[in-house]
Amino acid sequence: MSIPQLKLAIDDGSTNVKVSWIEQGTLRTIISPNSFRKEWKSAALLKGQKVFNYLIGSTKYTYDATSDKALSTTHVQYQYDDLNLLAVHHALLQTGLAPSPVSIVVTLPITEYYNPDDCQRNEAKIAAKRHNLMREISLNKGELFEIVEVEVMPESLPAALSCLLGSDCNEFTKSLVIDCGGTTLDMGIIVGRFDDVSAVYGNNEIGVCMVTDVARKALAAADSDASYLVANELIKRRQDMNFVRSVVNDESQIPRILDKIETRIQELGDQIAYEAKKFAKHPNRVFLVGGGAPLIEQAIRQAYPSLGDKVVLVNNAQSALAREICLYHADDAALQTAEPVLLEVGDE
Template sequence: MTVSAFKIAVDDGSTNVKVSWIENNQLKTIVSPNSFRKDWKSAALRRDKRVYNYTIGTTKYTYDATSDKALETTHVDYQYDDLNLLAVHHALLQTGLKPCPVTLVVTLPITEFYNSEDCQRNEAKIAKKRENLMREISLNKGELFDVVEVEVMPESLPAVMSTLINSNCNEFTRSLVVDCGGTTLDMGIVVGEFDDVSAIYGNNEIGVCMVTDAARKALAAADSDSSYLVANELIKRRDDLDFVKDVVNDESKIEIILEKIETKIDELGSAVAYEAKKFSKNPNRVYLVGGGAPLVYPAIKAAYETLGDRVVLIKDSQSALARELCLYNTEEDEVHIERETLIEVEDE
């Protein structure tokens, strides 16, 4: 007897994994941060806290939100390694769904999904990604989802599908989609209401990791070694002085740390704007998606100043791709979008 698999969309980025699924005709979304280290963690003293200890092959890993020994995920090879497998399974467990057979719709950066020479699908890398997520993994004292099939989609462009279809643009409108993620910058030109994709471009050396690395170094200099997760949270909550003081041990260095973060954000914005103008000098519209979109939005808006409000920061830009992939692959006739559910940053 064939068991039908539940379909879940997963934008498995290097910094966070975004998961969308449809439950009781409602679209639901969570964002699960990546922060894993080797070896297992001891059982939690509090009964309401769960420990996630995993094994892949002979290697033990654990989820540890605050450890400065957290393994680096900000590199393209992450798409095919143990950390990617860990991040996806860990994110699935955060959905609250009961573990079951699942079909995953996952993503690859544009530079990995397409061949640079002819812009055709890179079947070898797509297969490599699929095979990686079909590998064996176990959870100590727990049950994992059974991945029975993996479908691979390109990043960025599908994130604006609903926006374009409802935008009343004509068949000649050229929309530039800019996806600034943790590790990569992906861009594409979409014609009309997603009638055609005329060009794609990717750079795997530009991403929010530029800011994250600077934040971690600045924290270390202030006797505040941190995980990538904590550094990213500091970047997001840099205007919350109470949070900043909790994270930084040497409070005399707070001003310097914040200045370094702002400088790197400016550098990231300038780099993304330069690449965007080089790729598409005069699009009719610009849409920003990805976790880094809010950081680079001011720079992109300035770069395309004549477009005014046609430079659009997509709502909930970090999880937009997962939501759109879920809607694109659903067979439901009518779906209601529930407000995004965010996984809080805490040490389980």
């Protein structure tokens, strides 16, 4: 008798990979940052510390949270290359589950999932994403999960499913979902409680990477070259001066660095608000999802002032898509939901 394979939902974004699964009635989620460079690390100095050295074909990669030589994932081609394959397998290892054959549901940005001319599925790109994740990869001195099945879904819209089902929407309600990710901006208009999707929009030139790039350049000017992961941590923890001082060598530059980050966050919010108003001038409610959602919340509230509390920052917005996809595809119901576990820079 065949043993049923574990199915995991994976929102494999360019900055972080979010993985959700149901374990003994509990919906669990981990958020695994992306930071890989070529060549391998030497063995860990500390007992119990893991080193993740991977091999794809003849190319060696390693997970390195702080290296300024970390490879860029902030481009759409990431969805189909070695770094995506690395990110998914590395995230699976962070779940704490024993490596085994698994079935996974992954995502593509709306601009990649749908053809721009007719809004139909882009079967070639969906197949390319599926093929990429079925490729051979090995872990030096370790065992990986065996991915035996890959299903691909579009990003953003499913992230608001639970909010919509729990709301007082009727069949005439138009809800705008805004997903601000690391590399892409995805938006869609949902009618009722997911009765229909009336329009979708994607822009692969707007994302949190706009802020990340500014942060990295400002750090470099302060003699503090940093990986994309460290730059993103700085953006997220910019109010924590102990952390800020720990990553900036020239502390006299801290006010300038923080000012540049805040200015770029404002510009990101203004740009997304402009795109949102062009796409949906008068929605009945707005849901904000994705890792960049907290950064743009204020700008979106100002863009839709009459909506008030109908502009909703979805709970744990960064991992909402993975959770909702998991619940949608699960064979068993989740009796409770655990808080997402975010792997910080130092956790590796």
